[in-house]
Amino acid sequence: MDIFDEVKDSKQKFQEELSELPIDEKAIEDFRIKYLGKKGIIKHYFNQFGKVPNDRKKEFGKLMNSFKQEVTQAVESLEQKLNEKQKKQEFFDYTLPGTRPVEGSIHPLSKTMDDILNIFKDIGFSTELGPEVETDYYNFQALNFPENHPARDTQDTFFVEDDVVLRTHTSPIQVRTMEKQKPPIRILAPGRTFRNEAIDASHYCTFHQIEGLYIDKDVTFSELKTTLYLFVKKYFGEEIDLRFRPSFFPFTEPSAEVDISCFKCGGNGEQCSLCKGSGWLEILGCGMVDPNVLSASDIDPEKYTGYAFGMGIERIAMLKYGIDDIRLLYGSDKRFLKQFKQL
Amino acid sequence: MIINSKWLKDYTDFQYTPDELGERLTYLGLEADQIANPVKKLNKIVIGLVKGVEDHPDADRLKVCQVFDGNQDRQIICGAPNVQDNIKVPLALPGCELPEGKISEVKLRGLKSEGMIPAEDELGISDDHSGIIILPKDAEVGIDFVQYYEDRFGTSYDIDLTPNRPDCTSHIGVARDITLLTESELNLPEVSFQETGPDINNYTTINIHNPDGCPRYAARIIHNVKIKESPQWLQDRLKSIGLRPINNIVDAANFVLMETGQPLHTFDYDRLKGQEINVRMSEDGEEVVTLDGQKREMDDNILLICDAEEPVAIAGIMGLENSEITDSTTNILLESAYFNPASIRYGSKYLGLQTDASYRFERGIDPENVIYALNRVTELILEIAGGKVCQNLIDNYPKMIVAPEVKVRFERINKIIGEKFDPEWVTKKFKKLGCKILDQSKESITLKSPSWRPDLEREIDYIEEVIRIYGMEKVKSAPKISIQPDYLRNQRYDFNQKVRNKLAAYGYQEVFNNSLFSIEETEYNLFDLEPIKIKNPLSRELAYMRTNLLAGLIDTAANNINRNNKNLRFFEIGYVNDLNFEKDNKADEYQYFSMLLSGNLEPVSWKYNNRRTADIYDLKGDASSLVNYFTEIEPEYAKSNLDTDKYANIIEVILEDDLLGFLCQVKEELLDDKYNIEEQSLFVFEGSLEILYKYFDSETNYTPVSNYPAIERDISILVDTDKLVGSIIEIIENNGGDNLQEVQFYDLYQGKNIEEGKKSLTFNLIFQNPDRTLKDNEIDQQINLIFKNLKKQVNAKLR
Numbered sequence A: 001m002d003i004f005d006e007v008k009d010s011k012q013k014f015q016e017e018l019s020e021l022p023i024d025e026k027a028i029e030d031f032r033i034k035y036l037g038k039k040g041i042i043k044h045y046f047n048q049f050g051k052v053p054n055d056r057k058k059e060f061g062k063l064m065n066s067f068k069q070e071v072t073q074a075v076e077s078l079e080q081k082l083n084e085k086q087k088k089q090e091f092f093d094y095t096l097p098g099t100r101p102v103e104g105s106i107h108p109l110s111k112t113m114d115d116i117l118n119i120f121k122d123i124g125f126s127t128e129l130g131p132e133v134e135t136d137y138y139n140f141q142a143l144n145f146p147e148n149h150p151a152r153d154t155q156d157t158f159f160v161e162d163d164v165v166l167r168t169h170t171s172p173i174q175v176r177t178m179e180k181q182k183p184p185i186r187i188l189a190p191g192r193t194f195r196n197e198a199i200d201a202s203h204y205c206t207f208h209q210i211e212g213l214y215i216d217k218d219v220t221f222s223e224l225k226t227t228l229y230l231f232v233k234k235y236f237g238e239e240i241d242l243r244f245r246p247s248f249f250p251f252t253e254p255s256a257e258v259d260i261s262c263f264k265c266g267g268n269g270e271q272c273s274l275c276k277g278s279g280w281l282e283i284l285g286c287g288m289v290d291p292n293v294l295s296a297s298d299i300d301p302e303k304y305t306g307y308a309f310g311m312g313i314e315r316i317a318m319l320k321y322g323i324d325d326i327r328l329l330y331g332s333d334k335r336f337l338k339q340f341k342q343l
Numbered sequence B: 001m002i003i004n005s006k007w008l009k010d011y012t013d014f015q016y017t018p019d020e021l022g023e024r025l026t027y028l029g030l031e032a033d034q035i036a037n038p039v040k041k042l043n044k045i046v047i048g049l050v051k052g053v054e055d056h057p058d059a060d061r062l063k064v065c066q067v068f069d070g071n072q073d074r075q076i077i078c079g080a081p082n083v084q085d086n087i088k089v090p091l092a093l094p095g096c097e098l099p100e101g102k103i104s105e106v107k108l109r110g111l112k113s114e115g116m117i118p119a120e121d122e123l124g125i126s127d128d129h130s131g132i133i134i135l136p137k138d139a140e141v142g143i144d145f146v147q148y149y150e151d152r153f154g155t156s157y158d159i160d161l162t163p164n165r166p167d168c169t170s171h172i173g174v175a176r177d178i179t180l181l182t183e184s185e186l187n188l189p190e191v192s193f194q195e196t197g198p199d200i201n202n203y204t205t206i207n208i209h210n211p212d213g214c215p216r217y218a219a220r221i222i223h224n225v226k227i228k229e230s231p232q233w234l235q236d237r238l239k240s241i242g243l244r245p246i247n248n249i250v251d252a253a254n255f256v257l258m259e260t261g262q263p264l265h266t267f268d269y270d271r272l273k274g275q276e277i278n279v280r281m282s283e284d285g286e287e288v289v290t291l292d293g294q295k296r297e298m299d300d301n302i303l304l305i306c307d308a309e310e311p312v313a314i315a316g317i318m319g320l321e322n323s324e325i326t327d328s329t330t331n332i333l334l335e336s337a338y339f340n341p342a343s344i345r346y347g348s349k350y351l352g353l354q355t356d357a358s359y360r361f362e363r364g365i366d367p368e369n370v371i372y373a374l375n376r377v378t379e380l381i382l383e384i385a386g387g388k389v390c391q392n393l394i395d396n397y398p399k400m401i402v403a404p405e406v407k408v409r410f411e412r413i414n415k416i417i418g419e420k421f422d423p424e425w426v427t428k429k430f431k432k433l434g435c436k437i438l439d440q441s442k443e444s445i446t447l448k449s450p451s452w453r454p455d456l457e458r459e460i461d462y463i464e465e466v467i468r469i470y471g472m473e474k475v476k477s478a479p480k481i482s483i484q485p486d487y488l489r490n491q492r493y494d495f496n497q498k499v500r501n502k503l504a505a506y507g508y509q510e511v512f513n514n515s516l517f518s519i520e521e522t523e524y525n526l527f528d529l530e531p532i533k534i535k536n537p538l539s540r541e542l543a544y545m546r547t548n549l550l551a552g553l554i555d556t557a558a559n560n561i562n563r564n565n566k567n568l569r570f571f572e573i574g575y576v577n578d579l580n581f582e583k584d585n586k587a588d589e590y591q592y593f594s595m596l597l598s599g600n601l602e603p604v605s606w607k608y609n610n611r612r613t614a615d616i617y618d619l620k621g622d623a624s625s626l627v628n629y630f631t632e633i634e635p636e637y638a639k640s641n642l643d644t645d646k647y648a649n650i651i652e653v654i655l656e657d658d659l660l661g662f663l664c665q666v667k668e669e670l671l672d673d674k675y676n677i678e679e680q681s682l683f684v685f686e687g688s689l690e691i692l693y694k695y696f697d698s699e700t701n702y703t704p705v706s707n708y709p710a711i712e713r714d715i716s717i718l719v720d721t722d723k724l725v726g727s728i729i730e731i732i733e734n735n736g737g738d739n740l741q742e743v744q745f746y747d748l749y750q751g752k753n754i755e756e757g758k759k760s761l762t763f764n765l766i767f768q769n770p771d772r773t774l775k776d777n778e779i780d781q782q783i784n785l786i787f788k789n790l791k792k793q794v795n796a797k798l799r
C-alpha cells in the first residue's frame, strides 16, 4: 500500500469516526488532537512528504491540504455544535412555572350535601325535592304540629300569607312524597329552608337541611340506629362515636337527638372550644314517624312503620371544615371558596 | 329551666355525682347543661369570724377588724358598710387568686391587712358590690369556703325542656323522672296547718264565666300576714336556681312554683273591689297595666281575672299593678288554677309576654295538683309570714279534666323499637310513671295516664316512654339493614350536580347568596317575575323572595372586587319565586343558573405580558359551550329589546322554542354609582335550568372519524360594517355542500388600508369526505358558489 492509499484510507476512517462522534467536549478535543495535534495524523503524513516521489509531490500536497481542510472544518463545526449544545443546556430552566388553567370550585354547602347524599345513595335512598314557599298544611299541620302549640315556637317562621310560609324545614317533602308514592319509600330530601332569626355568627335566615325518610313493613328504631351509625362513621370517620338521647319532634315518636363524639378533643372535652367541654357535638334529630303523620297521608300505621332524620347542612359543614362564622358561607370571598373542591 | 341537685334530694334519694346526674337527665330526654359553680376555681378562702371592729385612725371609711380564721386572729382592713362584730364571712387569705387579682398582705393607710373580706362580685358570684358577703350563723369557722359553698348550694343544671314534658317544669317533676332510674321512691312533702280564720265564703266568691278557658280555679285567703325578708334557707333555694329573693310572700309563691310546677298568684285582698273574683274573656280594645308597669291593649280572646269592677290579672300570664302586694299588705288572696294551654299560649303570643307562669300553663300543668300546691304555699306563708288562714278553700272546678285511657300492646312495643321487652318490666315501669292499670292481659295493658302527663294520650306515647326509661343507648343496632335498588333515582337532581361540576371545570366558583332580598333588587330581573313579599321580614333589605340570582351575584362580585379579588368567575344555582297563588296555593318556583365573568381571563404568567381581559364574548363562549355540552344543540342568539338601567348589550339565548336565558354586561354607571367600581367590567348570564334540562341529551352518539385528508381553505371578504358575522357564517354553511365540516371565523379587521364603512372578515373552512379523497376542483366549485352567494346576499367583495 503506498502512502496515497494510506491517506485515502485514513480519510475514510476519519469520516467513519466523525459520523459516530458524540457532541461532547472531551471526545471532540481528543478527536482534534488525534488529527490536528503536533503528533496528529495530519502532521504525521505531512512529515512523510519527503518520501513521496517528486512527480507526485504536487498531487500529494493537494490531497493532504484537502484532508487537512476537511478535518479543520469538521472540528470547527463540531465545536460550534458543542457550543450550541452547551448554550442550550445552560438556558433550560426546568423550574420556570408551568402555565396553569383557572380552577373553579364547588361551594362547601353543595359539597356537604353531595357527600351526604352519596353515602345514602349507596344504600338505596333516592332524592326528592319540594318548594321553598310552602303551605301551613305541609309545613306544620300534616307534620302533627297543632295550632297554638308550643312546638311551633321552636321554629320561627316567615309568613307570606296566614297559611303560606317559607318552609322552616325540609320535612314537608316527606308529606308530599307520601302523598304521591306508596311504601316502600326511601328518600333523602335536601333543600333550602328559612327561619326568622336575626343574622349572627351562628344564625342565618336562609340555611339548608337534608331530611331522610324510610317507610316500609317492619322498620324499627334499631334499624334507624344502624343506618345513622353507618352514616356518621362514613362521613366523620371510623373512630367517631355517637349517642342517642330522647327528644321531641311533633312528627316523630319516639324522637331522639344524635350527638357525635367531638373530633377536636376526641371526646374528653377538656378546654375544648368546639364542644364547649361536653365532649359531644349535636348533629341531627331523628325518630320513628308518628302514626298521625302516616295517617294524614293515608298510610296505615298498623301495617307500616318508618323512621325519619334531619340535619342542618351549615352546621355539618362548619363542624367538618372548622368554619366558625356562618356568614362566611354566603356571598363569599373567592379566597374562601377556592379551598373547596368536589373530590 | 334551672334545676338544683340539692333541692331535688328533698324529694328523692340518688347517689349520682354532679356529672352523672347531668348525663342521666340528658339520657332521660331532659337535656341538662351543668351550670359552672362560680367559686369552683378559687382557693385559699376560709370561713372567718369577725371578732372586733374599730374605726381606722387615719381613714373615715375604713374599719380595722380582727377576724378569726380557725387557727389565728388576723387584722383585716375593710371598707364595706355592712361589716360588724360577730358575723361570719368568707375570708380570702394572702395568696388567694381572685378574678380581679391576687390577695397579699398590704398596708392600708399605715395599718397592715392580712387578707380580705370579699363582696359577691369579687368572687364572681354576682355583680353585687353593695357589701361584704355575710354567711349564716351556722357556718363552721375555719373550713374551706368553696367546699362550704358547694355543700350549701349544690349543683345547678339548665334544662332545655322539650314542649312535650310539662311535668318536668318543677323539682318534684324532675325528681319523679329520676325515680324511674333508681329504686328510690318519690317523697312529696306532707302539708298540714290549722285553719284558724273565719270562713272564706264570707270574704269572696269565684265566678268562672269561661270554663273552657279556666276549667279549675281555687283560692285561699290569709289574714294578717307580715311582709318581710324570707328566711335564709328559702333565699338560698331561690338563689340556687338564679332567682333573686324579694319578700316572704313572693318568695313562697315562687318556691312552690319551682317545687310543684303550679303557678300561683297572690293578690292584696284589700285592693280587690267587691267580694268576688270573675274569670272572663277580655273585650276588644280593653287596656290594663301589668306588674312590670307596661300598659297593654287586648283583643277579645284573652282570659282575665277580675274583681267586681275591673281586671286584676291577665290569667296565667301576669298580675296587674292595681292588686299587687306591697310592703303594707296584710290580707292576701292566693290563686291556684288550671288554665287552658292554648288559651294562655294565644294570650302570651298576642301580648308578646312570656313568664314562668305562662311557660307552664301553655304546656299544660297538672290539674290535680292545683289544691296540693295551694295548701303547700299556704303552709309556707303561715310559717314564714304568720297570719291566719280562713276556714275552707274555694275550689271551683266546672270542667273536669279527664286523663285518657290507653291500651298498649306489648308486641307493638317490640315492633317499633326492634327489641324484645319483658311485659313484666314494662308494667313495672308504667306503674312507676304513675299510671293506673285498668286492665291487663298477656298481649296488652290498659292504662290511665297520670294527671301530670297530658302528653301520654296514645299507644305510641307509651312506647316512647319504654325506650326513654330503658335507655336509647342500650337499644341494639340492627345487625343488618334492608337495602333496595335505587330505582327512583332523581335524574333532575343529578343534572344539577353535572352542571355544577362542568362550570367548576370551566374555572367558575360556586357561590350561595341569600334567598331574601329587597324590592329594589327585583330591578335586576331579566325574566319577568313578580316578587313574593314576606309579612314579617327581618328587615326592609330582606323583605322579598328573590326573583333573580343576579342581584346577589353582582353584589358578591362587587364585595370581592372591593377586597382586591379582581379576576372573577362565579356561578350560582338556585331557586327564584314568582307570585302566583291561584294554582293550589303555591308560588311558581323556577331554578336558575347564573354566571358572572370579570377581570383577566388568564392567571399572571412569565410567558405573556398582556393578559386577556374578559368581555361578553368570553362569557358567551362559556355559556354556549355549556349549553352545547348538555344538549348537543347550538343555541341561537337574538338582540333583546329589554330596557333596563342595570344592563347593556342584552342578548337572548334561545334553545329551539324556548328562551333559555340572557347574556349581558352590567352597566358601567351602575357599577360606579352603586358599587364604587371603576375600570372593571362585569358580564353576566342568567338562565333557566329547567329549560336546559328540557333539552338535556344524555345519549352519546358516535360517528367514525374519516381517514381521508381534510382540506383547508381561507376566505377573506370585505363587507359593510353592519353585516352580522353570524349570518355570513350561515351563508357559508348553506352553500358549502356536504363536505364542508367546519367554518371558523378567525379574523376581524377594520381601519388602515380598509375602505371607510367596511370590515374585513376571514374564515377558515375545512372540507372532508368520509369515503374518499376530495379533489381540488370540487372544492373550488364549492368556494365559488359560496362567493357568489356572499356577493349576492351581503354584497361581499373578495380580498
Ligand SMILES: [Zn+2]
Pocket: A262, A263, A264, A265, A266, A267, A268, A269, A272, A273, A274, A275, A276, A277, A279, A280
Ligand atoms: Zn371537644
